[in-house]
Amino acid sequence: MARVERVFSGVQPTGNLHLGNYLGAIVNFVKLQENHNCIYCVVDLHAITQPVSVWGGPTELARNIREVTAAFIASGIDPKKHIVFNQSQVSGHAELAWLLNCVARIGWLNRMTQFKEKAGKDRENASVGLYDYPVLMAADILLYRATHVPVGEDQKQHLELARDIAQKFNNDFGDSVRTHGFADGEFFPQPEPLITGPATRVMSLRDGTKKMSKSDSSDNSRINLTDDADTIAQKIRKAKTDPEPLPSEEKGLETRPEADNLVGIYAALAGRTKQDVLREFGGGQFSSFKNALAELCIAKLAPIATEMKRLTADPGHVDSILIEGASRAGALAEETMKAAKDIIGFVRKP
Template sequence: MSTPLPTVKPSRPRLLSGMRPTGALHLGHYHGALKNWVRLQDSHDAFFFVADWHALTTQRPSGETLARHTYDMVTDWLAAGIDPERCTLFLQSRMPEHAELFMLLSMCTPSSWLARMPSYKDQVAADPELATYGFLGYPLLQAADILLYKPAGVPVGEDQAAHVEVTREVARRFNRLYAPEAPVFAEPQALLTETARVPGLDGQKMSKSLGNAIAMRDEPEVTAAKIRTMPTDPQRVRLGDPGDPARCPVWPLHQIYSDDATRAACETGCRSAGIGCLDCKQPLIEAIQREQAPWRERAAAIDPQQLRWTLELGTERARAVARKTLREVRGAMGLAA
């Protein structure tokens, strides 16, 4: 069975966003990006891609890890409600067009623009192994990823806004140098959206590498065990000690998952030592389990072969758009047709 190609709806503004394949996603990915993608797929002509080349700029995954992570991640996209009939899903590494535009843009992008990126300087200082040509160039690869599709907007968190700004500078410079009369690229806007920062089980940012994550598809008992063992207000040593939610890593999860009444009851119970921490955690456990249940159900119904087809078809649809832009770029640069 094949999935029909999504219909192009030019009346909707185009947007593009990607994620590095990190394997099964966690609640931080869902609330930080994916939930927003699900919403945007109805209002926009949305292109979502697996940024697997980007993963190689900072990691050397072994064997089939990257491929497995790719399919696990896209499974979570679909489980969360991303619908390949309403948007275009594709795989960066199946698109040599991204590499070609990256190379062509490198002819007119000053290397100083890349070397000054805070993400480059900080990470290379922490890990000199990262001082590769690929890692230096990754904001330019990101610019190529974006500009190929001429999106009106790129949904990003604040930490990625600088990268969209570089993309805009690259587009401006290309247009000025090669296409002053008829600009090839439009400058995309960063779509800064309010997203919830989900704390991990230790109160730090939720991250798979820190081992503090609740996966989107964790089984109910796994979720319950993880939350029950979360640390709480360190000054609430005994049941009779009053606590302060502001000191407790569990509390930010209540702010995402609990309604006003539950939060009020937990806060009062905490401050008066009227409830224990396990009582406080129980409504949270149930709310997260309720959120996870449909994700697990949808993921279980996904046929792996169908998933590959979905990505294959989306990649072909993306390629048609990318090739059109590349023809314009090659023409503007004077390359033979």
């Protein structure tokens, strides 16, 4: 098996994709495809690690899978040049996760902070899937022998675990790995974090100290990717601010979270720095800046919303993209699984 540089990334189908998802992940996905060999996965197996009340049940899950796929395509990801699919259509994800479960150590999983945060105080009632989530994530990456993974702050620990699992597999089966053609003893590569520049952390429009989230009870706290132009403009106008004019220097944003958030959103959408934005709008009132921000948001997001609505209105077309992507992903996965089984020593059909 030849080593190919490959980027893998996944997005959970949790519904209500918003500006934070777009600026924090999808924009980078679109950029990465220009110079990388990319696999973009809707990780629906991860979605069901939470209670049904969280992911919404079968009808909601299917709708959300299609919506995330539509967002990928509407934002500019090309499913012909790259692979777009949903995780559950490729059985290798679950199968490799079991093999890696037998390599990963309980102590490693016990150190995963995200499980502690998501399970809360009632850990005894959390699903085994939620506890084992990081091993499935490792399988997602290693199934395609991906060399690079774009990660945010909350996923860095999981990527480190994937690296540890890859290294332990290579060590545990070192002689067999070399016997099966990997002279360097490395069957699974050590996936590297892909740094795509400063992460855009988008906060709530109602509280600049909290991340923008679909779970917020107020729809005015976020800009959804499906919002139309009038809704976007209204939400920007209602966004929380403070009574002071915008500062002229970035240092002036340090104690003003709402101002910092709005300036950061403008900078990210415009492809500029915060300091550039403040040079243009510093000293002015929020009303003028909000009008400019609304116009920019509408210019960037309204076409995406329109295309998403067109795509989701034709679920058969979206499904065909996922099916074709799963076929291509499945071929890569099958190659990895055959080699992994041979290395471990399973008897299988030729």
